[in-house]
Structures are given as structure tokens and as C-alpha cells.
Amino acid sequence: MTFRSVKLTHAGEVATLTITSKKGSMGPDFWDEVPRALTGLGTARVLIVRGEELFSAGLDVKASAASIGPALGDPERFRAVVAEMHAAIEGLAALRIPVIAAVHGWCIGAGLELIAACDLRVCSRDARFRLPEVMLGITADLGGLQRLPALIGKGRAAHLALTAEPIDAATAERWGLVTEVLDTPDALFARADQLAAHLTTLPAQALEGTKRILNDDLPHARSLADAVTWNARHMTVDGLQNALKSQSALKR
Numbered sequence: 001m002t003f004r005s006v007k008l009t010h011a012g013e014v015a016t017l018t019i020t021s022k023k024g025s026m027g028p029d030f031w032d033e034v035p036r037a038l039t040g041l042g043t044a045r046v047l048i049v050r051g052e053e054l055f056s057a058g059l060d061v062k063a064s065a066a067s068i069g070p071a072l073g074d075p076e077r078f079r080a081v082v083a084e085m086h087a088a089i090e091g092l093a094a095l096r097i098p099v100i101a102a103v104h105g106w107c108i109g110a111g112l113e114l115i116a117a118c119d120l121r122v123c124s125r126d127a128r129f130r131l132p133e134v135m136l137g138i139t140a141d142l143g144g145l146q147r148l149p150a151l152i153g154k155g156r157a158a159h160l161a162l163t164a165e166p167i168d169a170a171t172a173e174r175w176g177l178v179t180e181v182l183d184t185p186d187a188l189f190a191r192a193d194q195l196a197a198h199l200t201t202l203p204a205q206a207l208e209g210t211k212r213i214l215n216d217d218l219p220h221a222r223s224l225a226d227a228v229t230w231n232a233r234h235m236t237v238d239g240l241q242n243a244l245k246s247q248s249a250l251k252r
Contacts, residue, residue: 001040005029008037014196015044024056026085026110027063034088038095045204046196047099049092049118050189054105055127056114061136082141085110089142093117093215096208098199102192103127103178104185112160113144116151119211120195121178123169124188129177130166152176205234 001008005021017037021030041047071077092099092114101115103123108130115121131148133140140161148157152175160167169181182188199207209230216223 001036003029003033003037006033006037008040010042010044011193013043013045013200014048014193015041015046016048016050019049019051019056021060022053023106024051024054024111025060025063026056026058026114027060028067029063030060031084031088035091038091041095041097045097045207046199047095047097048102048192048196049099049114050102050192051104055101055103055107056109056111057106058109058111058132085142089114089117093143096211097204098196098207098211100192100195102188103129104188106130109133109140110142113140113142113147116144116147119214122180122182122188122191122195123172123178124182124185125169126185127169127172127178127181128166129160129168129172130164131160132164134162135164148177209234 003020005019005027007018007020009016009018017034019026019030021027067081068078071081089110098120099118101118101121103115103121104127106128107115107123109132112129112131131140131144139145145157145161148160151157152160156175159165167175167177169178172178173181180191182191209227213223213227213230216226218226
């Protein structure tokens with residue numbers, strides 16, 4: 001499949017979704033194409049999401065005006081417009097495989113909400129993050145306000161969302177938005193590839209179960225029970241023997 005705003009490539013069991021639109025802007029093409037691109041993952045066991053000249057300048061307001069403008073003042077019609085955007089980000093979040101966001105340059109608005117839906121986030125030192133929706137007189141509505149408090153704490157999420165001030169890569173790492181900062185974009189992409197390659201060596205069902213339990217918004221006791229149930233259904237004798245071998249190796 002070929003698209004106008006994204007590109008999906010494969011290298012073994014690792015797929016990469018690259019935002020190819022100018023400045024990584026997210027317009028109608030982007031929201032239409034991402035769900036369709038995700039259907040092409042095939043047997044990929046890890047997905048990397050990245051940009052080209054930068055990660056993303058966020059929503060392409062000019063290109064989106066034709067669909068958003070007529071819906072203003074009509075909540076039902078507006079919900080229908082935004083539902084397509086939700087489908088792209090929620091579809092990414094719902095993938096059974098791990099998703100790594102590799103961020104360089106600006107990551108703004110909808111771009112920040114998109115990486116919040118990923119499982120692992122790494123960036124280069126030139127990365128900048130911003131949630132500027134209040135400056136436009138709107139409330140972020142693509143999942144950022146729901147996901148960011150769990151990632152960086154409610155106070156820091158409020159600072160991002162209410163002040164619209166940008167944060168740099170060092171701050172993003174200190175806050176826990178990203179787990180690693182690399183010196184250059186090239187080093188960033190190499191690290192994302194390395195992380196993805198490592199994940200492909202781990203049992204797929206264990207990764208899926210771990211992701212599922214991490215992301216389920218359930219009471220503690222219910223989440224514990226779900227983790228036990230998952231293991232009861234998916235743990236194998238071979239897997240248990242491999243775990244014992246790994247423990248023995250650590251004791252040497």
C-alpha cells in the first residue's frame with residue numbers, strides 16, 4: 001500500500017511507520033491512512049513510529065478546516081469528525097504488539113497525544129514537546145489528557161496542558177515522558193531499531209500479556225487476577241524450562 005502522509009516499511013519482524021507529510025503534520029490524509037497502514041503489519045512483532053524531518057507539528061489545522069469548520073457548534077457532527085482521529089490513535093494503542101515512538105525535533109499537540117498511546121518512548125536531544133491546544137481556544141481531545149497523567153503525573157500533565165509551554169528532551173526524560181535521550185537523530189533511530197530487535201527475541205504472548213495488563217484501567221485485585229489468568233492460559237512447559245535455565249545462568 002502507498003500513502004500520501006505515512007509510509008509503512010518492514011525489516012524482518014520489525015515494522016516502521018514513518019510520518020512523511022511536511023513537518024509531520026496530521027491532516028485528513030493522515031487520519032484516513034494510519035488505520036489502513038496498520039492493517040499491513042502482517043507478522044510484524046514490533047512497530048516503530050517516527051517522523052522524517054521532525055516527528056510531528058501536530059494537527060494540520062488548515063487542511064482540516066473543511067471538515068472541522070462546518071461541525072463547529074454541532075456536537076454530534078463534531079464527534080463524528082473527531083472519531084476518525086480517535087480511530088487512528090486508539091488503533092495504534094490497541095495493537096497487540098509493542099509500539100516504540102522515536103521522537104526527534106518537534107512533537108506538538110496531536111503528535112504528543114499519539115506518542116502517549118505508544119508503549120515505549122525515546123527521543124534525541126533536539127526533541128521538543130508541546131501541548132498547545134489552549135492557545136487555540138480548544139481542549140486536547142485525542143487522548144493526551146487521559147494518558148499523560150499516568151505517564152508523567154497529574155501535576156506535570158496539567159502544566160503541559162494548561163500553560164502550553166514546551167519542554168525539552170532533558171525535561172521529558174526527567175518527567176518520565178521518555179525513557180532515554182540520544183545525542184542525535186541517527187543515534188535515536190539506531191537505538192529504536194536495537195530496542196525493537198531485542199523485543200523480537202522475547203515470547204510474543206508474554207509481551208502481549210504484559211502490555212494488556214499495563215494498559216488495563218482496572219482495580220488492583222482485578223488486574224492481579226487477569227495477570228494470573230493470562231499466565232494460566234499461555235504459560236508453557238518449554239517457557240518454564242527456559243526461565244529456569246535463565247535463572248541458573250544468573251547464579252554462575
